[in-house]
Amino acid sequence: MSSPLPVIAAAVAALGFGVAYAESTTAPALTEDECRAIWNTAAGRAELSADGAKPYIDNFESVDTNRDRKVSNAEFRAGCKAGLVHKLHRVE
Structure with a gap:
């Protein structure tokens, strides 16, 4: 029996969720002060x-x-808490 994961992944990608999930990287969450300073x-x-x-x-x-x-202040703060915002641009 084949795995249902490819079908689920395709469905998620079709809904627009897969790209952001697959490409997202997380870092340690920033403090409120760090987040405010970057904003x-x-x-x-x-x-x-x-x-x-x-x-x-x-x-x-x-x-x-x-x-x-566009990212609002509220979205930015949520991104900070989720580890999606970082202090410096990372080179990979």
């Missing part, structure tokens, strides 16, 4: 665009949870 540097009072997020977020779609192509 103030990256966005300040505005929402954060994909280009503005590049130094701090490896997978923009994983943090942009409402899919409006």
Whole structure:
């Protein structure tokens, strides 16, 4: 009997969840102070665009949870807690 995993993975990918999950990387969660400092540097009072997020977020779609192509302060803070935001751009 074959594994149902390929079928499940295809269904998840078709719904748009697979790409963000497969490509997301997590780091240790940032403290609230670290997160606030990065937000103030990256966005300040505005929402954060994909280009503005590049130094701090490896997978923009994983943090942009409402899919409006910008990261709000609330989404950014949630990304910090989830380990999806980091201090410096990582080179892999």
